[in-house]
Amino acid sequence: MQLNDLPRMTPPRLKALRDSGVDGIGDLLYLFPRRYIDRSTVLPIREISSGQTVTVIGRILQAEEAGFGRNKRLHVTIFDGTGRLEGVWFKGLKFFKKRFKPGKVVSFYGTVKQFGTSLSMSHPDVEDIEDGDTAGRGLVPVYPSTNFFKTTYISSLTIQRWIAQILQRQRFEEYLPDYMLRDYRLPQRRDALTSIHIPEHIGQPAAGLRRFKFEELLLFQLSMQQLRQTRIEQNPGAMLESGDLTRDFVTRVLPFKLTEGQLRAVHDIVQDISSGKQMNRLIQGDVGSGKTVVAVLALLMALDSGYQGAMMAPTEILAEQHYHTLTEYLTPLNIRVRLLTGNQNTALRRDVLTDIEGGKAQIVVGTHALIQDKVRFHRLGMVVIDEQHRFGVMQRSNLLSKGTHPHVLVMSATPIPRSLAMTLYSDLDVTLIKGLPAGRKPISTVVRFDKNRPDIYRFVHGEITKGGQVYVVFPLVEESESLDLKDATMGFEQLRDLFPDFQVGLIHGRMKSTEKDLVMQAFASGSLHILVSTTVIEVGVNVPNASVMIIEHAERFGLSQLHQLRGRIGRGSRKSYCILMTDVKRSKEARFRLETMSKTQDGFEIAEADLKLRGPGDFLGTKQSGLPSFRFADIIEDQPIVEETRDLARKILREDPGLEHPEHQGLSHVFRRYFDSKSHYFGMG
Ligand code: ADP
Ligand code: MG
Numbered sequence: 001m002q003l004n005d006l007p008r009m010t011p012p013r014l015k016a017l018r019d020s021g022v023d024g025i026g027d028l029l030y031l032f033p034r035r036y037i038d039r040s041t042v043l044p045i046r047e048i049s050s051g052q053t054v055t056v057i058g059r060i061l062q063a064e065e066a067g068f069g070r071n072k073r074l075h076v077t078i079f080d081g082t083g084r085l086e087g088v089w090f091k092g093l094k095f096f097k098k099r100f101k102p103g104k105v106v107s108f109y110g111t112v113k114q115f116g117t118s119l120s121m122s123h124p125d126v127e128d129i130e131d132g133d134t135a136g137r138g139l140v141p142v143y144p145s146t147n148f149f150k151t152t153y154i155s156s157l158t159i160q161r162w163i164a165q166i167l168q169r170q171r172f173e174e175y176l177p178d179y180m181l182r183d184y185r186l187p188q189r190r191d192a193l194t195s196i197h198i199p200e201h202i203g204q205p206a207a208g209l210r211r212f213k214f215e216e217l218l219l220f221q222l223s224m225q226q227l228r229q230t231r232i233e234q235n236p237g238a239m240l241e242s243g244d245l246t247r248d249f250v251t252r253v254l255p256f257k258l259t260e261g262q263l264r265a266v267h268d269i270v271q272d273i274s275s276g277k278q279m280n281r282l283i284q285g286d287v288g289s290g291k292t293v294v295a296v297l298a299l300l301m302a303l304d305s306g307y308q309g310a311m312m313a314p315t316e317i318l319a320e321q322h323y324h325t326l327t328e329y330l331t332p333l334n335i336r337v338r339l340l341t342g343n344q345n346t347a348l349r350r351d352v353l354t355d356i357e358g359g360k361a362q363i364v365v366g367t368h369a370l371i372q373d374k375v376r377f378h379r380l381g382m383v384v385i386d387e388q389h390r391f392g393v394m395q396r397s398n399l400l401s402k403g404t405h406p407h408v409l410v411m412s413a414t415p416i417p418r419s420l421a422m423t424l425y426s427d428l429d430v431t432l433i434k435g436l437p438a439g440r441k442p443i444s445t446v447v448r449f450d451k452n453r454p455d456i457y458r459f460v461h462g463e464i465t466k467g468g469q470v471y472v473v474f475p476l477v478e479e480s481e482s483l484d485l486k487d488a489t490m491g492f493e494q495l496r497d498l499f500p501d502f503q504v505g506l507i508h509g510r511m512k513s514t515e516k517d518l519v520m521q522a523f524a525s526g527s528l529h530i531l532v533s534t535t536v537i538e539v540g541v542n543v544p545n546a547s548v549m550i551i552e553h554a555e556r557f558g559l560s561q562l563h564q565l566r567g568r569i570g571r572g573s574r575k576s577y578c579i580l581m582t583d584v585k586r587s588k589e590a591r592f593r594l595e596t597m598s599k600t601q602d603g604f605e606i607a608e609a610d611l612k613l614r615g616p617g618d619f620l621g622t623k624q625s626g627l628p629s630f631r632f633a634d635i636i637e638d639q640p641i642v643e644e645t646r647d648l649a650r651k652i653l654r655e656d657p658g659l660e661h662p663e664h665q666g667l668s669h670v671f672r673r674y675f676d677s678k679s680h681y682f683g684m685g
Contacts, residue, residue, distance in 0.1 A: 001025055001170055006162045016152040020144075025166050029193055031159070032209070032632075033141035037107050037127060038202055045083030050114035056085055057107045057129055063100035065093060076100045078108065085112075086120040099153055105129045107140070128155040139199045163197045175666030176215065184644065186211040213633040213641050219674040220630075221642075221649035226675075228280070228427040229653055237278030237407055238381050242270065243304030245333055246297060253329055254293065261285065261433035265294045268431045269409065273301060273382075279407035285433030286603035287567025288440070291411045292322070292542070294433070295384040296329060298409050303335065303362055307381025310364045310406075312371070314387050316341050317507075317536055320517045322386065323365040324524075325542070330363070340366035340375070343513040380406045387413055413564065413603075443570040445578040445598045447554070456579060457498060460530075460548060464502055468547040468574055469523065470530045471537065473565055475556040491552065492532040502529040509536050535561070537568060544572030554580035554597075555590035559610035562597050570601075589613065611636060 003014060003025060022028050042057050058078030067073050074089040074096055087108050089096050100106075110124035127142055143156045172190040180186065187195065187208060195208035250258075258266070265283050272279035285291050299309030311326070313319040323339040330337055338352050338361040355361035359378030364370065383406045410428060448456060460470055472495065474488040492506040505528040507519045516536075522528045524543050531537075531546075549569045554562065562580070570576040580594050596609050635642055652664070659668035 001166060003028070006165060008158065009162075012152045013154055016154060025170070028159070028163060029166060029197075030631075031143060032196055033156070033205070034144050035142045036199065036202065036205065037109070037129075037140040037142060039129075039140065042107070045078075045080050045085050045119070047082075048085075048112050048119065050112055050119070053109075053111045055107050055109045056080060057105065058085065060100055060102050060104050060106060062102055063097060065097070074100075078106065084118070086118060087124045087126070088120055088122045090122070095153070099126070109142075128157050130157075139202060139205075141197060141199075160197055163193075167194055167197070173666065175670050177663040177667060179663065180648075184214060184648075186214055209632065210641070213638050214645060216630060216632050217638070217641050217645040218649060219671055221645045222653065222671055223675055224427045225646075225649045225653050229657065237273070237276060237405065238305065238307060239276060240273040240301045240305040240307065240381060240407065242297075242301045245304050245335070246300040248333055249296070249300055249329070253332055256437065258293065259290060259433075259435060259437050261435050262290055262294055265431045265433055266297050268429075269294070269298050269301070272429070273298075273407050278405055279409065280428050281408070282410045282412060282428040282430045283433060284412050284430060286436070287413045287564060288436055288571050289413075289433045290437055291386070291413070291433065292325060295386065295409065295411060296326065298384060298407075299326075299363055299382055302382035302407070305381065307379050307406075308356075308359065308362055308364070308377055309382040309384070310366070310370055310377070310380060311384040311386060312366055312368070314367070315536065316343065316367055316513050317516055317520060317541065318386065319365055319367045320513070320520065321524075321541060324521070326363060326365060335362050336360060337363045337365060340364055340369050341513060342367060342369045382407050382409065384409045384411065386411045413567070439573050440570060441573070441575045443566060443576045443578050443601055445566065445580065445601075447580045447582060447594045447598060449582065449584055456550065459577075460550075461499070463548050463577075464499075464529045467545075469526065469528070469543065469545050470548040470550065471546055471568060472530060472532045472550045473537070473552065474532070474534055475553045487552070488532055488534050495530055495532060499530065503527060504530040504532065506532045507536060508534040535565070537565075541568050542571060543568070545574065547572070547574040547576040548579070549577075550579045550581060552581045553583075554594060555582045555586045557593075559593050559596060559606055559613065562593065563603055563606045566597070566601075 003009060003017060003022075006025075017023075017028070022031060037055050037057075039057065043054050045056050045058065048054050048056065056078070058080035061077045061079050061084070063074065063076045065072060065074055072090075072093060074093045076087040076089070076096075078085055078087070085108060087110075105128070107127045107129050108121055108124035109127075110121035113120050113122070125142070127140060129140060141156055141160055143159045167190060172188075174181075174188050176186065176189075181188065186192070189211070192208035192211040195204040199205050199208075265285075268281060269279065272281055283291055283294060295311060299311065302309040311322055313322055319339065319341055323337065326337045336355075338355055340349070340352050340356070344352070352361065352364075353374065353376075356364055357376045357378055364377075369375070385408065464470060472491060474491055488506065488508055492504060496504045503522075505519045505523060507516055507523075511519075519528070519531070520541070523531045523546075526545060546569050549566060551557065551562065551565060557565070566578045569578060578597075580597060582590070582594060586594075592609075593613070596606060600606060633641065652659070656664055659665075659671060
């Protein structure tokens with residue numbers, strides 16, 4: 001069956017469908033209504049009042065244009081037996097005029113306004129409610145058609161009728177096994193589609209939809225689990241164990257005792273690397289929990305067993321910092337650490353590459369540059385990926401395929417809510433580092449305004465005099481680096497004038513990496529008192545002596561970003577202060593973000609709040625996150641299904657790794673298609 005076989009299909013309609021991505025009847029079946037109009041609960045016009053957002057249904061009495069030129073508008077009056085309501089259009093008059101024939105029954109959905117005694121809605125969402133042979137009687141589905149089909153109007157009823165035809169005439173194979181439908185109470189595919197497109201009552205679509213969410217998440221989980229499985233099987237993983245270097249580091253170099261959380265993480269790592277299987281572990285710990293030392297220990301275990309180690313960071317500043325930390329830690333043990341970034345000159349780069357390939361470089365710290373083809377390791381045994389949320393799932397697997405199948409340790413500071421973690425990292429084992437090193441004092445966080453500046457600067461002066469250091473952070477303005485620079489540069493100049501006795505530095509993304517490194521080193525060593533910066537210091541930077549952070553235009557930052565930034569202070573024994581500078585006028589949402597920041601320092605709490613505000617895609621920055629886009633499932637709301645399908649996927653692959661049982665034949669078929677389409681799910685037609 002094809003789109004052309006559908007009744008009253010015309011070339012313009014066909015084109016409108018194609019333009020909106022509906023190329024075949026399969027696509028049409030998976031074009032789900034965005035809402036439903038429940039005729040039994042629609043309000044009589046007499047009962048609605050100004051300010052309400054409602055659906056009403058009525059017959060069109062008249063459709064008339066009024067006004068001239070720019071003021072031209074279209075007034076459409078409907079009547080439902082109890083009262084009249086006017087819909088007003090200012091745009092697309094021609095297109096809408098054609099649609100509104102007197103006598104037709106339509107629904108208006110929108111916010112009611114009252115002018116004198118008359119009620120109106122401007123640009124309401126309109127649906128035809130009756131047109132001869134309606135497919136369903138109870139709920140009227142509203143398809144995304146009015147948004148999609150801009151030039152050619154296709155009513156939701158028409159789409160519903162087409163789908164009803166397909167559901168009647170098409171053969172539907174069920175590919176989910178019987179036991180699954182039974183155990184998880186999922187409707188058959190055709191029944192599910194029917195309940196979504198032609199529901200009798202309001203509870204039905206949800207049951208149908210649940211099946212497709214389940215199916216989508218199951219396929220995703222199967223693919224993740226299978227990747228994990230193949231990796232485990234194909235990559236036995238070098239047997240590593242801790243030896244002299246690890247012991248010497250702990251006893252001679254490490255200046256503090258490991259926390260419970262750190263010990264537990266190290267313990268998990270030791271178990272993994274001596275298991276004969278390749279390690280794939282995520283260490284999650286809030287900012288400042290001390291993940292770096294854990295990484296160092298993992299790298300040393302590789303060295304102790306005769307392998308090289310690599311550590312990858314998401315920014316150059318962070319790579320440089322790790323490089324310095326590791327050099328400082330490991331030079332006393334005669335370990336050679338090298339740095340590899342994209343900005344090194346050719347000679348240096350060649351030298352580093354030679355050292356890596358020859359095995360002279362025992363530990364390599366770097367940026368993305370590490371995963372390029374040219375980089376060949378002599379004998380890579382352990383890879384640490386720091387601040388994972390910046391790398392996608394894909395990049396992760398890129399590193400893994402680097403020849404020797406090293407063990408992999410992923411470190412993330414983003415406290416990722418459970419549901420997201422289970423989706424993003426369902427191929428990894430997870431260790432949580434709970435708690436911070438002892439002696440940390442809570443950070444005082446306050447919201448302040450321009451008028452408070454004199455007080456703030458007096459405070460800053462006092463803190464520096466007492467030996468502290470200060471960050472002043474400026475936001476990225478609308479992704480425009482030059483503007484962003486202007487703000488930070490001006491701030492830098494002002495602060496220099498304000499504090500002639502102190503050393504003020506500036507760091508931003510446009511600087512050469514050597515310059516950046518110099519400034520960072522100066523700040524780390526304490527010779528700079530104030531560091532003015534853009535968000536380049538957001539991730540990972542560690543200067544424990546810095547105890548004050550002023551964030552300018554704090555309302556422009558997202559919650560997670562504020563938390564990351566604030567994580568740069570409160571890293572030592574000094575009492576720390578975070579000052580969020582903002583406008584008196586700020587949106588409700590901005591106020592909520594700033595309030596959340598002053599109320600809590602708990603990364604998980606902040607992440608949950610952020611997730612609620614922004615939704616999962618935005619939360620991680622869709623592009624960077626490597627988070628697959630789900631068509632039906634919402635990984636926050638559907639967390640129970642995320643868990644169900646993860647457990648089920650594990651069980652299936654344990655009992656039938658190749659999906660070869662007869663009952664899994666259908667599943668195996670769709671799974672292969674899903675897998676080949678690069679994990680994009682378009683509904684299996
Ligand atoms: P993050 O988890 O954010 O990467 P870091 O590894 O940068 O944190 O550690 C933050 C700071 O805490 C560093 O200055 C580090 O030296 C210090 N630190 C780490 N572990 C401990 C510990 N067990 N006791 C005291 N200080 C620690
Ligand atoms: Mg870190």
